[in-house]
Amino acid sequence: MKKIFARKYLGIPYAVFLLLFVVAPLIVLFYYAFTNSTGHFSAANLIGFFTDSNTIGTLFYSLMLALAVTVVCLVIAYPIAYVLAKSGFKAKAVVVMLFVMPMWINFTLRLTALKEILTAIEGNLAFHPFINSVIGMTYDFLPFMILPLYNAISKLDGNLLEAAKDLGAGDVQAFLKVTLPLSMPGIVSGVSMVFLPAMTNYVVLDMLYNSTYIMGSLIGSYFSAYDWHGGSMIALILLLIICVFTLISGSAEEDEGQKGVLL
């Protein structure tokens, strides 16, 4: 019998791609992380990570930074997304576009411009590293928070709000009991779109005030000092942290989605 072309063969290029560029590098990463310079198994890198005050400090600082950026983005984006989604304003697509449009301009160009503005206001940016990092990243990531929130809120059935008010809820209660929980999927995806990149982004700090006090820069510094083993371990630990975070937010999102199938 002649073998006919099956649809599953279309998956081969992707499988090859994944093997070459995802699985293989991960194996290499693992290998370097748990070996020493002589090529023997070693846990020294792991112990080193947790005993070195510089790595732990950087990790903590990055976490705090990412958290602050996420919170600030959420606080700014939710009201914007809410007003845009709820208004009967005819040109609202244009306004949404205006918020998203900065993404079309080159990222480094935007940061350079922001740096000039901030310098004009503050003087030396390195005096307020944390705040400036938050400003830079918020400026960069805000559209990623607005879009999913806008989508989630505009999908909300207006009848549900009316039903809540009909049953005795005031505006605030209707928002807390209906709008907010139902926009949770948007919040979750917005948070993961901002938090994860904010953890590892080093360009913003580097460009604003030449700081390397963030995970991305730290890994880079290990590799440029030819300590591939130590660098791999940091990368691996960061990967695990992000993995855990993704699983948590993913399961939260799934909860929302699965309401259709769960008994």
Next chain:
Amino acid sequence: MAEKYIIELKNITKTYEDNGFTAVDDFNLQVRKGEFVTFLGPSGCGKTTTLRMIAGFDLPTKGQILLDGQDIAQLPPNKRPINTVFQRYALFPHMNIFENIAFGLKLKGLAPDVIAKKVGRVLEMVDLEGFEKRRVSTLSGGQQQRIAIARALVNEPKILLLDEPLGALDLKMRKEMQLELKNMHAQLGITFIYVTHDQEEALTMSDTIVVMNGGRTQQIGTPEDIYNEPKNAFVADFIGESNIFKGIMTGHLKARFAGGEFECVDDVDEGTLVDVVVRPEDVIMTPPAEGTIVGKVTSVIFKGIHYEIAVESGKYEMVIQSTKSAKVGDEIGMKLDPDGIHIMIAEDHTTRFEAEVGDDLNLEFADHKITCDLTKLIPGSKITDGELRDASGEKIDTDKLKVLVSIEPGDIQMSDDEDAGLTSGKIINLIYKGDHYSYVVRTVHGHDLIVDDEYLWNMDDVVGLILPEDKMKFAIKK
């Protein structure tokens, strides 16, 4: 006050600010406690808007809504002891059934055990005991609708509003729910206000039906009244099947229509123009010699409990429902019992508008010129040197002069070309009147024009309206 009403709507008008559209126009209604009132009408007739104003989702532009004598027209929905069952259920998808039903009770701050008891009782009432922990999305449409009803009823509202609650259900489920709702209404004694476009549903369930069209009340009455004594052609056409003819009273209790003269029971002055409604089941088929009018059978359709027979008699068409059959092509006679004829005094359907006098002493209306000889309207006047002068030679100030133009429904023509005539509009209603269709065309300026045309156009068609100048009548506005 002679009688106490639970809710009274007084001169309620709703005009939307953004487009100036009047959805509800001077609506008046009085509802007694425990009554089952239905708002019935085609889509866009204002029934849902009226309901939303009672619920508090829309605020009336004008008028009062009195609940037990208190004006609540401007109160927000959460301050009204009224609950709503929504067309698409509007159950909260992120809560289970218990949380959905308990929503209103929790807001009132009732104790958890009281809430649990009340929820259990109302679930029992809608026959869904044990559903507390289920997710909304696991329920069928019919079950969701029951939960929506339970969620509203558990708050023990003074009035329950139902906005086409059965619209999304299939026919069999709809019939079942109709009966259940009626039973619930009888048991609870709560006032129900129900919105539907389904005339059968309205006839089955209601104590009182409010027939609405174009934002206005057409008739308020019991189902029997509305069916047997429709107040106008619209109501007759909307409720049940009917033959509608234009006619004229030819004597005491005598009317001429559909090519024959019939005795009737409505006492209307001789010479009055009337609309006549004849229900298909009231037409009696006879041998040709015994009929008041005769006609030829053009189609016969078996409908289960009766045949539907279409008969052509001259230029008129009559539809008959009868348990007796007939053959296509047969000559048959038709007669009518006097009480099978419903006479309604015809409404004045003449279109009237005001035109201004232009510089060339012709009329102007909406950027169109209308040729009109002004000298014929003002006795003794003359046009000299392009100026209008009265009998004594004084110049008449044409800027202040307004001319009333009127034209009969049968003289207006409709065209596919929107720009063909003076104005254009959308067909919002049509009624077959035996030998022609009577259309209501809502113009772009929001005016309703009645147009008679022998050809069939469709609902929502956008048409150009041609008003022939030779058919217009002119008069000077005083």
